[in-house]
Amino acid sequence: QQQVKQSPQSLIVQKGGISIINCAYENTAFDYFPWYQQFPGKGPALLIAIRPDVSEKKEGRFTISFNKSAKQFSLHIMDSQPGDSATYFCAAFVGGNKLTFGGGTRVLVKP
């Protein structure tokens, strides 16, 4: 199976709050898990990524948590800002240079 399931489809958070997006995968051969940020009318841009030998990775206000046994990973956006309002995609990668994307989460940060 090459699926990656992402939830929620959308979420609204107040400025300064925490946004949490979850993803689950089936294929245990996946060995790299990036998150992409996409603004309307733009292409996806790499935000942060993690490999399965690491349980957590933090870059600024963005943190990925990875649970290999549960085959789940999540993105936490701390101190959410209105400029973070975008669609976020998780993805998974296995040899062959082919990214498998989740369905996306539309995040709205209210001022």
Add this chain to the structure above:
Amino acid sequence: NAGVMQNPRHLVRRRGQEARLRCSPMKGHSHVYWYRQLPEEGLKFMVYLQKENIIDESGMPKERFSAEFPKEGPSILRIQQVVRGDSAAYFCASSPPLATRGETQYFGPGTRLLVL
């Protein structure tokens, strides 16, 4: 250093016409990928090409769709006899010659295709 360029940004076609989407990879990149994004959905892999070679076309529909990446010039995604279901955003990504990981894929702004 210009990023991945795609043109046109918007394309309107009537059913039965042909659509040609172009992608110029980043300078020095020799790997090109095409993804399709249907409204309110994630991106779906279509095809992976290197110069003059199709490496993986497992995501391409069997009919009407073709892709090329010639020795000179941009990569072309061609859709013949378009149908309304082809309406989507088509994204191109590129990566350097020795890329083996997804993190090195840089996406273009996409072409929004609308089939009337």
